[in-house]
Amino acid sequence: MTDAVEFVHAARLDPDMLAWGRELAELRHEAHKNPELGFDTPRTVERIVRTLKSWGIEDIDTDLVAGGVIVVIDGNRPGKTVALRADIDALGMNDTSGTPWASCIAGRAHACGHDGHQTWLLGALRHLNAHRDFPGRVIGIFQPAEELAKGALAVVASGVLEKYDVAEIYGAHTEPMLPKGVFGFRVGPLQASGDLFWILIKGKSTHGGRPHLGVDPLPAAASLVDALQTIVSRRVNPIDSAVVSVCSFNAGRYETPNVVPDEVRLSGTVRAFAPQTRRMIEENIRTMAKNIARAHGCTAEIDWQSAVSAVINDAAATQAAIAVAQKLFGTGAVNPDMTPFMSSEDFSVYQEKIPGCMLRVGVRDEAHQATVHSTAFDFNDAVLPAAAQLLARIAASRLETLAQK
Numbered sequence: 001m002t003d004a005v006e007f008v009h010a011a012r013l014d015p016d017m018l019a020w021g022r023e024l025a026e027l028r029h030e031a032h033k034n035p036e037l038g039f040d041t042p043r044t045v046e047r048i049v050r051t052l053k054s055w056g057i058e059d060i061d062t063d064l065v066a067g068g069v070i071v072v073i074d075g076n077r078p079g080k081t082v083a084l085r086a087d088i089d090a091l092g093m094n095d096t097s098g099t100p101w102a103s104c105i106a107g108r109a110h111a112c113g114h115d116g117h118q119t120w121l122l123g124a125l126r127h128l129n130a131h132r133d134f135p136g137r138v139i140g141i142f143q144p145a146e147e148l149a150k151g152a153l154a155v156v157a158s159g160v161l162e163k164y165d166v167a168e169i170y171g172a173h174t175e176p177m178l179p180k181g182v183f184g185f186r187v188g189p190l191q192a193s194g195d196l197f198w199i200l201i202k203g204k205s206t207h208g209g210r211p212h213l214g215v216d217p218l219p220a221a222a223s224l225v226d227a228l229q230t231i232v233s234r235r236v237n238p239i240d241s242a243v244v245s246v247c248s249f250n251a252g253r254y255e256t257p258n259v260v261p262d263e264v265r266l267s268g269t270v271r272a273f274a275p276q277t278r279r280m281i282e283e284n285i286r287t288m289a290k291n292i293a294r295a296h297g298c299t300a301e302i303d304w305q306s307a308v309s310a311v312i313n314d315a316a317a318t319q320a321a322i323a324v325a326q327k328l329f330g331t332g333a334v335n336p337d338m339t340p341f342m343s344s345e346d347f348s349v350y351q352e353k354i355p356g357c358m359l360r361v362g363v364r365d366e367a368h369q370a371t372v373h374s375t376a377f378d379f380n381d382a383v384l385p386a387a388a389q390l391l392a393r394i395a396a397s398r399l400e401t402l403a404q405k
Contacts, residue, residue, distance in 0.1 A: 114146070
């Protein structure tokens with residue numbers, strides 16, 4: 001299967017990068033077969049370290065970040081430090097892709113492309129190690145627990161950015177909405193903040209034929225679901241973007257249709273770009289839940305998790321990355337102004353500390369139509385060498401520019 005891969009932009013790639021393409025694809029298949037979750041990534045870490053060492057890369061730290069790998073590639077002269085980041089964790093879901101390299105572990109799948117992300121970072125670091133004609137150094141961050149929105153926090157808390165005095169950070173993410181071989185960028189907001197909420201509405205159970213003897217929480221919960229939909233349509237400035245989604249509604253038992261339940265449990269997610277919009281939505285959800293429950297004679301308890309802030313791409317870093325991509329692959333292979341996404345990414349945690357740019361790598365073709373977080377999703381190996389080359393070039397180019405400041 002790997003031998004049949006036609007790598008995108010092959011004529012524009014360095015010969016060694018193109019020659020490594022099939023090896024990168026095999027590494028990606030091994031990662032896809034063996035997905036690991038959260039911070040519990042020992043096999044993934046072992047494979048990354050083993051691969052890097054086989055290429056002569058020795059400056060590797062697996063102790064600084066639990067479940068992660070930090071790699072240092074020094075240039076041939078003094079300069080600044082730029083980081084390249086890839087997430088490495090999988091999702092707790094089944095893999096129905098049907099590929100020969102489908103997940104070997106039930107209930108675990110690389111359905112968000114992190115198998116590809118870790119592989120193109122491996123390729124980028126290999127290239128930089130073989131071509132050290134740049135100032136300063138590149139830090140490779142293989143980050144766990146992105147799907148938990150906790151991995152970037154762990155990396156930042158470890159002091160990596162301060163230890164190596166990282167000036168800028170770059171990352172890339174699979175994008176099934178873009179054709180393979182197209183690279184997407186956007187200055188400013190690219191991905192929304194992500195918050196989660198859980199609401200417990202408590203009433204009093206009773207017989208379904210004697211509702212007056214209890215306090216039915218179902219009408220309160222139903223009214224709340226309706227009311228929450230007015231936050232975006234009536235409270236958010238139409239110029240802004242936001243999403244409030246109630247994603248679960250659990251009450252009573254399907255097998256006992258004559259019992260009014262004691263409680264209803266709701267959960268959902270909130271997405272926004274502007275911090276003030278994010279705060280306003282939380283305040284409105286809390287107020288609506290308590291007041292609507294009270295109006296129905298119930299009580300409401302709200303649990304809120306502020307997961308990650310919005311991905312806001314730095315203007316200078318992003319414009320520089322766009323220029324590198326256009327020079328490397330041509331203007332037709334670059335979308336410099338992508339439409340923002342309401343999905344979230346904890347890459348934003350780094351951007352709260354230092355300038356950074358998250359770019360998107362198009363993977364869609366006839367054989368790769370499934371969206372991320374679908375059980376049918378599989379990464380497209382055809383983009384691996386090009387994505388690796390682009391990340392390496394961005395890092396080296398930025399280091400040249402930063403050295404002149």
